Amino acid sequence: MSTNHKPLSKKQLEETLIQYRHHFHEYPELANREFKTTETIKAILTKWGIKLLPTNLKTGVFAEIGTNVGPTVALRADIDALPIQEESGVPFSSKVPGVMHACGHDTHIASLLGGAYLLKQLEASLPGKVRLLFQLSEEDKEGALQVINDGQLKGVNAIIGFHNTPHQPIGHVGLRSGITTGAIDKFKVTLTGVGTHASAPQNGEDPIAALGYEITELQSLISRELDPFKAAVLSITHLSAGNTWNVIPSIAFFEGTVRTADKNVRQEIKDRFFKIVNYTALAHNVKADINWYAGDPSVDNDPTLTKIVKDETAKFAPIYVQEQQLGSDDFSCYQDIIPGVYANIGNGGQVSLHNSHFTASDHLLIVGATFFEKNAVRLLKDLKTNHQRVNNNDSL
Ligand SMILES: [Zn+2]
Ligand SMILES: [Zn+2]
Structure with missing residues (x-):
């Protein structure tokens, strides 16, 4: 910012x-197409004198604050919207038909901008550097990996971020050490038998009968094999087979998803899934082709950093213990590489994320900005004095 101007008051x-x-809410953009959003963020940061970092990505903004040698803390906000027609009725509703910030990422962008402004004021005294990650494509679950592959995590020692959340009072901050969200896996299975006349099943191998057994057997995986104190969901969500009443088809298909919290449970369920599907197919004389797609891991908050963030946050906001849930966020991809903390901040709304009636209060923005500012400063100080935690990851 220009030194000629008085800094903005908090109000x-x-x-x-x-x-x-x-503005961001009125002009939402889908994952990987956040072009105008990117330009607007760049213009604001440039106006405030914040240094933009080079990138090969077409969307997303990366910037840095700090002039002194020391550790680097990254602050992340996701910037994409969803293919939903807004019905919230707020005066600043989406002006783009069929696209809406129904996950409240507009509040994340504005909060990180606020954090950046506050940190810029402190730049000369920061004991290290703050990296700003305005991340593209969270909803497609591929943005974080693009950011990592673009080298934006190079030299970063710790990362923090937050998601706005309904059903919590405005500005209350939820924190939890360890696993807070689920890991996602997706499967597609094709069963191949031998088609025949419906009146003569003995001449074929019926994949529909096999499909019925597959569904039953797979449900027993969760109910009969999983430790009741461990969380997992297996949902079969799409079936298809045959196209008329008097032909047994040769192919049947099903797909679905597995959500788990614990890493070992995730592997265990995958192993058992393959065995159950293959042996059930074998028992019914059909062949199973399984395609397994491993998605993002669980959000897993570093216990030491969570303790520090909790202590710092309690100085300016009410805090609560965040509940575990099996939704997901690709913030977890960063935590696979460096320690991090992902919080929730109450948005005061009663409507779930990804709903066309979703709303989030403007009053969480200044809390989000303060969350970024105060915790970035605190973590830089802590990392600087505790050399053991400063692991140089320049190899990234
Ligand atoms: Zn979302
Ligand atoms: Zn979201």
Whole structure:
């Protein structure tokens, strides 16, 4: 920012962030197509004198604050919207038909901008550097990996971020050490038998009968094999086979998803899935082709960092213990490489994320901005004094 201007008061900053948030909400963009959003964020950061970092990605913005040698802490906000027609009725509703910030990522962008503004004021005294990651394509679950492959995590020692959350009072911060969200896996299975006349099943191998057994057997995996104190969900969500009443088809197909919290349970379920599907197919004389797609791991908050963030956050906001849930966030991809903390901040709304009636209060923005600012400073100080935690990851 220009030294000729007086810095914004907290109230003025809040008003500015609300304006920015309304703008992003009115002009939402889908994953990997966040072109205007990217330009707007760049323009704001440049206006404030914040240094942009080079990138090979077409969308997303990466920037850095800090001039002193020391550790680096990354702050992440996701920036993409969803293919949903907005029905919330707020005065700043989406002006783009069929696209809506129904996950509230507009509040994340504005909060990180606010954090950046506050940290820029402190730049000369920061005991290290703050990396800003305005991440593309969270909803497609591929943005974090693009950011990592683009080298934006190079030299970063720790990362923090947050998601706005309904059903919690505005500005209350949820934190939990360890696993907070689920890992995602997806499967597709094709069963191949031998088609025949419906009146003469003995002349073929019926994949539909086999499919019925597959569904039953797979449900017993969760109910009969999983430790009741461990969480997992296996949902079969799509079936297809045959196209008329008097022909046994040669092929049947099903697909679905597995959500798990624990890493070992995730592997165990995958192993057992393959065995059950293959042996059930064998028992029915059909062949099973399984395609397994491993998605993001669980969000897994570093216990030491979570303790520090909890202590710092309690100074400016009410905190609560975040509940575990089997949704997902690709923030977990960063935590696979460096320690991190992902919090929730209450948005005061009663409607779930990804719903066309979703709303989030403007009042969480200044809390989000403060969350980024205060915790970045605190973590830099802690990392600087505790050399053991400063592991140089320049190889990334
Ligand atoms: Zn979402
Ligand atoms: Zn989201």
